[in-house]
Amino acid sequence: MPSPKPVRASSSRSSSTSGVGSGASGRYEFMSLTRTPPLSPSTPSHLLQRQGSDPTTARLRVSESPNRLRRGSASSTASTSSTGGGQQLPEEDCMHLNPSVISVALSSLLAVDLWLSKRLGVCAYEEASWGSARPLMKLVEISGHGIPWLIGAAYCMFKSDSAAGQEVMLNLLMALVLDLVLVAIVKAVVRRRRPAHNRMDMFATFSVDRYSFPSGHATRAAMCARFLLAHLVLAAPLRVLVMLWAVFVGLSRVLLGRHNVTDVAFGFFMGYCQYNLVEALWLSPAMLHSMVGQLE
Ligand SMILES: CC(C)=CCC/C(C)=C/COP(=O)(O)O
Numbered sequence: 385m386p387s388p389k390p391v392r393a394s395s396s397r398s399s400s401t402s403g404v405g406s407g408a409s410g411r412y413e414f415m416s417l418t419r420t421p422p423l424s425p426s427t428p429s430h431l432l433q434r435q436g437s438d439p440t441t442a443r444l445r446v447s448e449s450p451n452r453l454r455r456g457s458a459s460s461t462a463s464t465s466s467t468g469g470g471q472q473l474p475e476e477d478c479m480h481l482n483p484s485v486i487s488v489a490l491s492s493l494l495a496v497d498l499w500l501s502k503r504l505g506v507c508a509y510e511e512a513s514w515g516s517a518r519p520l521m522k523l524v525e526i527s528g529h530g531i532p533w534l535i536g537a538a539y540c541m542f543k544s545d546s547a548a549g550q551e552v553m554l555n556l557l558m559a560l561v562l563d564l565v566l567v568a569i570v571k572a573v574v575r576r577r578r579p580a581h582n583r584m585d586m587f588a589t590f591s592v593d594r595y596s597f598p599s600g601h602a603t604r605a606a607m608c609a610r611f612l613l614a615h616l617v618l619a620a621p622l623r624v625l626v627m628l629w630a631v632f633v634g635l636s637r638v639l640l641g642r643h644n645v646t647d648v649a650f651g652f653f654m655g656y657c658q659y660n661l662v663e664a665l666w667l668s669p670a671m672l673h674s675m676v677g678q679l680e
Pocket residue numbers: 529530531564586587588589590593595596598599600601602637642
């Protein structure tokens with residue numbers, strides 16, 4: 385990426401000029417990225433494209449950067465001089481000189497996310513540092529998979545001999561379907577690729593499951609853990625076990641290299657919120673009978 389050409393500020397520095405130029409000591413200072421560099425006679429004006437009406441934001445045309453001009457492409461000078469003035473450039477031809485604090489923070493978060501996920505992917509393949517633990521992680525992966533949960537909820541619903549049990553299992557079944565639909569929508573919108581070190585050998589995946597954000601296992605683990613803790617009467621050790629299982633499912637996604645840390649973190653958050661939606665849309669037997677009655 386060509387860097388903006390430092391410009392030499394005139395000795396009579398104007399009050400609005402900031403930055404690059406030789407001060408009294410003759411050394412270069414670097415320009416502030418929040419102000420357009422002073423247009424010295426040597427900086428062709430067509431190189432600096434004003435962005436909108438904001439005078440403080442200049443976008444350097446990457447295709448005609450000074451470095452490129454210095455490489456002697458005289459023709460580009462001729463062609464760019466013809467495009468001087470205010471002709472709007474396609475976005476892909478421009479480089480933003482002053483990324484916002486938010487975009488810098490997000491880029492830094494993404495870099496840390498990718499680095500940490502790579503470091504934690506110790507079970508991503510048999511030859512990895514914790515490759516021997518991969519079979520155990522794949523068992524944890526299956527325990528958080530959608531298909532065993534759907535089959536288990538349907539089986540318990542039909543085997544239950546109490547109306548309350550059937551009601552709870554019916555709503556768990558609806559919750560699992562809701563989770564699959566919402567995760568599929570977010571995956572299809574965000575379309576984040578899975579980590580490069582992932583070996584895509586998961587069983588029974590669906591089309592959008594090739595995408596990484598969010599982790600469907602993490603959303604399911606968080607939602608199902610909340611569901612079981614709220615609707616099953618469990619002794620304290622079992623309640624702790626349910627919570628540990630949910631955390632372990634999420635951790636396994638990163639250890640197996642299936643996801644980045646942010647995919648799992650957002651998955652836990654999304655699954656936690658999904659449970660609130662399940663409670664709000666709770667299906668009682670009376671509602672179910674009336675719905676079935678309307679269909680008949
Ligand atoms: C096909 C069905 C019923 C469920 C798919 C379950 C699955 C493979 C989800 C992907 O989970 P991650 O996003 O955590 O990899």
